[in-house]
Amino acid sequence: MPDLLLELFSEEIPARMQARAADDLKRLVTDGLVEAGLTYASAGAFATPRRLVLTLEGLTGESPTTREERRGPRTDAPEKAIEGFLRGAGVTKDQLEVRPDRKGEVYFAVIERPGRPASEIIADVVPQVIRTFPWPKSMRWGAGSLRWVRPLHSILCLLSDEAGSQVVPFAVDGIASGDTTEGHRFMAPGRFSVTNFADYETKLKRAKVILRADERAEHIRHDAEQMAFANGMELVEDTGLLAEVAGLVEWPVVLMGEIEDRFLDLPPEVLQTSMREHQKFFSVRNPKTGRIERFVTVANRETADHGATILAGNQKVLSARLSDAAFFWENDLRVARAGMGDWLDGLKSVTFHAKLGSQAARIDRIAALAREIAPMVGADADMAEEAARIAKADLRSEMVGEFPELQGVMGRYYALAAGRAAEVADAARDHWKPMGQGDEVPTAPVSLAVALADKIDTLTGFWAIDEKPTGSKDPYALRRAALGIVRIVLAGPHRLTLDRFVDAQILRHKIAITRPKVGDDVIDTLEEILGEIAERGVFGAAFKAVTDRLKDKGEAPAEALRSVGDLLPDLSTDLLAFFHDRLKVHLRDEGIRHDVIDAALSKPPTDDLALVVARARALAGFLATPDGENLVQGYRRAANILTQAEEKDGVEYRFGADPKFAETDEERALFKALSEAEAAITPALASEDFAAAMTHMASLRAPIDAFFEAVQVNSDNQVVRRNRLNLLHRIVETCGAVADLSRLEG
Amino acid sequence: MPDTPKSFQEIILRLQSYWASKGCAIMQPYDMEVGAGTFHPATTLRSLGSRPWAAAYVQPSRRPTDGRYGENPNRLQHYYQYQVLIKPSPPDLQALYLGSLEAIGIDMALHDIRFVEDDWESPTLGAWGLGWEVWCDGMEVSQFTYFQQVGGHDCHPVSGELTYGLERLAMYVLGVDHVMDMPFNDPSAPIPLTYGDVFRQTEQEYSRHNFDAATTEKLFRHFEDAEAECQRLLAEPAEDPKTAKRIVMAHPAYDQCIKASHLFNLLDARGVISVTERQAYIGRVRALAKLCADAFVQTEAGGWTPEAPAA
Incomplete structure (x- = not known):
């Protein structure tokens, strides 16, 4: 049983692509070989900045006939x-x-x-894999037409067994396979030949290349921690950076340097971001001061001066970077201490979106909405408005201009420097959250109000101008915004119904969009409706109240007004459905099926996402029990018979099931069980204890089963039949009290 | 190992002689205001078409928004780039490049040279390529790119492009902390000149001009003129009515495209172009660059022949 060793040696592969490429190489080559009839015992794939490597052990020597x-x-x-x-x-x-x-x-x-020798199959499969390799971005070079991530220089492809090893001969775009490779670019130049994987890995290490990324990462982590520890410091853990750096070097050498004193008062986030993003440095903290005082950089080589030149160079680059940062910080603080007026003015000239106006206009809308949301989340309305007004000021700061990833973080520092309250400053930092999957949701009331207002404004704005996400296109990250709202609402503890806020904000956008096209009177009327929404909480009622008032005055509503009345509810419903979609994605990760959520969504109010989720969770929990599964069967049976009868008879059987027409014990038992269950379910629903409601439903399982066992619904006696159909309706209605079970897929 | 150079100009001279020794045509700077060495027609246009090419040159480059009145140690609105373009890219381009670093006194045995992913894209030129920024001890010293597309045309064959930011590289090699302190000529010359002696005053003058004094209405008008002129030149028939020869005016049109690009940069520095308008202006320059590229491949230098006219 021979082993296969394949190495694709190229110019530097981007660090972020290496792990995935190694996996792809393994998958594609093994799939190809297996499809051609070969089998293998085990496979391993590796990547360094300059090579992708695959090793297969125990490959069959030929494919079967x-x-x-x-x-x-x-x-x-x-x-x-x-x-x-x-x-x-x-x-x-x-x-x-x-x-x-x-x-x-x-x-x-x-x-x-006839069976083919493994080498022949490999010589077919590997060039095919190389030609069609799924790099996220690939390129051509020289005069050739082959695509690879960067120029491909050599291919090592060996089959080896106890008897020795042989090159698997093939060529791709003029690159012939062979048995040689290169070691470290600088520390061990020149090519050497290898005989098998063990020999390859050993010789590579001798040539100053550590083949395995995890080994390189572990080496870096270990040395960095030791070095920090020996100096009474601690390494700030950063697994993402560790993986990246391990992909930038073949022979990692860890070096630690000091950050100049004059930079130690910069916010730690600034130090870390500057070092991480630009220099790929790890941060090293002094536990006594709590400050970041040193850095760790990873070189790709050993030198005669033990890295002194390299460290000095890195230190110099860092100082230049931090000088810039310190310069920005001081300039920004001056503006902040003066009240941030320059930045707030500046936001007027920054276009948020051509159809949605400037950042300043957007901030006005967010501030208005934040005021309305504030009481619902326990925040002071004035404070929420104030926070919304300054939350995006840092977008104009020099620091955020240089390091966009520090938006919010700097906003908090600058708000504090401007003398704003801590809650307001925190909102500047936290209103962006949650940014991604792993990011936390804001919890402080003021931050919550601004975070929700910001995201609702974004979504309603793009809905109002009809630029919704389509397929994979979501340039304004609207899915993330909606998911953010879903996560914030579900995190509680405040209950929020979204409809009124969505309606109000769509209306604010409509007002901004129509303002240049219509008279002041129309705008006044629209703003009146806005006021009514705040009062009544519902667009429909607010719109009617205002148009009624117009009618009383004998005025016909303007065209712009009518179109708002026609369009707004549809936009609002459509956006709510978008929230529901995000909710499904979010709950899918929790293991709740989409049809369970659909069942929960068929009970109003559906804009109260916490309520929807409570229903869905109760239903999902119930379905996981044997009672639940059986009850759904009984429910379906009842619903089917009922539907068929209603279709056949052309009438609806809804009311008047009466125990006095019951003929059998099972029928009477079901009447009794339903009455008892209904009596228990009603208060459970009122207190939103859906799990309890479903438990009471579960008690119906046995009587329903017994009923269907013993009773023929379609009796010849029409009175009895009608009574039984009405009884079925009671089953359907009672079982559907928490969620519409007919939406379940089965 | 050559000794350490003594001045900014010595580094330039060493690069010139190194790339000359590797067979490049040593060209001179293009005589127009450009934002980067890539804009030189020796790169932009010559990277198009099938004809082999190898050129190296210094290109004074202008980035109006980077002006700091000569006070920032690293930022300048006028600086030098060293540019190498070889088509097709030779297989040993990385080694050739590393040789150039040695030639200017960087000892490979002591320094840590790294190729870090950096995909290059020029939205104004409709061009992109894959490559790296090259780090020396954590400092970016060059941009290394394999051109894939220029002016909307796929590059066949592919050019390898090297761009060195000369001031930064030289400051590093010479161990200088502030660009204005860097020796321009030999410090032991009878009249030693620093970079500041040569450029501090112009940095101040241009910073004032770029940020505050340039008349924006005129810049807008010049932009429109350059755009219209570029389009007009390319709309002319290929055959010159006077000589009855085929003379496509790709280069004169491209000059107008360069002008439009620089005017846009000035307007940007004056802060009169909003974020959304910005994209629109970039799109207009790109449209010109594409027209010029379309025209260039209809010329002999761009691979056009009477026998196979469709390049």
Whole structure:
């Protein structure tokens, strides 16, 4: 059983692509080999900045012989048909067999494919994998047409067993496979040959290349921690950076340097971001002062001066970077201490979106909405408005201009410098959250109000101008914004109904968009509606109240007003459905099926996401029990019979099931059980204890089963039949009290 | 190992002689205001078409927004780039590049040279390529790119492009902390000049001009003029009515494209172009660059021949 060693040696592969590429190489080559009939015992794939490597152990030496029989046309078929068959089967006429058939004689082609040696199969599969490799971005070079992530220089491909090793011969775009590779670019220049994987890995290490990324990462982590520890410091853990740096070096050498005193008063986030993003440095904290005082950089080589030159160079670059940062910080603080007026003015000239106006206009809308949301989340309305007004000021700061990832973090520092309250400053930092999957949701009331207002404004704005996400296109990250709202609402503890805020904000956008096109009177009316929404909480009622008032005055509503009345509810409903979609994605991660959520969503109010989720969770929990599954069966049976009867009779059986028409004990028992269950379910629903409601429903399972066992619904006696159908309706209604079970897929 | 150079100009001279020794045509700077060495027609246009090419040159480059009145140790609105373009990219381009670092006194045995992913894209030129920024001890010293597309045209063959930020590289090699302190010529020359002696005053003058004094209405008008002129030149028929020869005016049109690009940069520095307008202006320059690229591949230098006119 031979082993395979494959190395694709190229110019530097981007760090972020290496791990995935190694996996792809393993998957694609092994898939190709297995498809061609080979098997293998184990596979391993590795990447360094300059190479992708695959090793397969226990590969079969050749593929098995296969035999295929193909039935062809009859012997008296036209010549053309026979020729076609020969072409398709790849045989000549004299190779065909003639076999008797029911109506005559038929040609058969017996195609025997002899097994092929592994090397031949590899020589087919590997070039194909190279030519079609799924790099996220690939390129051409020189005069060739091959695509690879960066120029591919050499291919090492060996089959080895106890007897020795052999190159698997093939060529891709003029690059012939061989048995040689290179070590470290600077520390061990020149090519050398290898015989198998063990030999390869050993010789690479001798040539100053650590093949395994995890080994390089571990080496870096260990040395960095030791070095920090020896100096009474601690390494700030950063697994993402560790993985990246391990992909930038073949021979990691850890060096630690000091941050100049004059930079130690910069906010730690600034130090860390500057060092991490630009220099790929790790931060080292002094536990006594709590400050970041040193850095760790990872070089790709050893030097005669033990890295002194390299460290000095890195230190110098860092100082230049931090000088810039310190310069920005001081300039920014001056503006902040003066009240941030320059930045707030500046936001007027920054376009948020051509159709949605400036950042300043957007901030006005967010501030208005934040005021309305504030009481719902326990925040002071004035404070929420104030926070919304300054939350984006840092976008104009020099620091955020240089390090966009510090938006919010700097906003908090600058708000504090401007003398704003801590809650307001925190909101500047936290209103962006949650940014991604792992990011936390804001919890402080003022931050919550601004975070929700910001995201609702974004979504309603793009809905109002009809630029919704389509397919994979979501340039304004609207899915993330909606998911953010879902996560914030579900995190509680405040209950929020979204509709009124969505309606109000769509209306604010409509007002801004229509303002240049209509008279002041129309705008006044629209703003009146806005006021009514705040009062009544519902767009429909607010709109009606205002138009009624107009009618009373004998005025016809303007066209712009009518179109708002027509369009706004649809936009609002559509956006709510978008929230529901995000909710489904979010709950899917929790293991709750989409049809369970659909069942929960068929009970209003659906803009209270916490309520929807409570229903869905109760239903999901219930479905996981045997009672739940069976009750759903009983429910379906009842619903089916009922629907069929209603369709057949053309009437609805809704009311008047009466125990006095019951003929059997099972019927009477079901009446009793339903009455008891309903009595228990109603208060449970009122207190939103859906789990309890479902438990009471579960008690119906046995009586329902017994009923269907013993009773024929479609009795000849029409009175009895009608009564039973009405009884079925009671089952359907009671079982559907928490969620519409007919939405469940089964 | 050559000794350490003594001045900014010595580094330039060493690069010139190194790349000359590797077979590049040593060209001179293009005589127009450009934002980067890539804009030189020896790169932009010559990277198009099938004809082999190898050129190296210094290109004074202007980035109006980077002006700091000569006070920032690293930022300048006028600086030098060293540019190398070889088509097709030779297989040993990385080694050739590393040789150039040695030639200017960087000892490979002591320094840590790294190729860090950096995909290059020029939205104004409709160009992109893959490559790296090259780090020396954590400092970016060059941009290394394999051109994939220029002016909307796929590059066949592919050019390898090297761009060195000369001031930064030289400051590093010479161990200088502030660009204005860097010796421009030999410090032991009878009249030693620093970078500041040569450029401090112009940095001040241009910073004032770029940020505050340039008349924006005129800049807008010049932009429109350059755009219209570029389009007009390319709309002319290929055959010159006077000489009856085929003369496509790709280069004169491209000059107008360069002008438009620089005017846009000035307007940007004056802060009169909003974020959304910005994209629109970039799109207009790109449209010109594409027209010029389309025209260049219809010229002999761009691979056009009477026998195979469709390049």
